[in-house]
Amino acid sequence: MTARKQFLLRIDPELWADLESWAAEELRSVNGQIEYLLREAMRMRKGRGSSRASAGSPPGPAGEPRASGE
Numbered sequence: 001m002t003a004r005k006q007f008l009l010r011i012d013p014e015l016w017a018d019l020e021s022w023a024a025e026e027l028r029s030v031n032g033q034i035e036y037l038l039r040e041a042m043r044m045r046k047g048r049g050s051s052r053a054s055a056g057s058p059p060g061p062a063g064e065p066r067a068s069g070e
Helices: 013-025 030-047
Strands: none
Touching: 013 030
């Protein structure tokens, strides 16, 4: 089994409490909940494919990529 990367995360206490509550509802540890959320965010991001105008451009109205002249 490969080693897992460890890092320090500084987080607002109110956000921590919300994550802790959410994790408990889903029978996960807070660490597991954060990892789940990050994986879901990456899955959604990768699912968009290369249809975005550029990685640095925020989406336009209704999630459409902005035209390069904007």
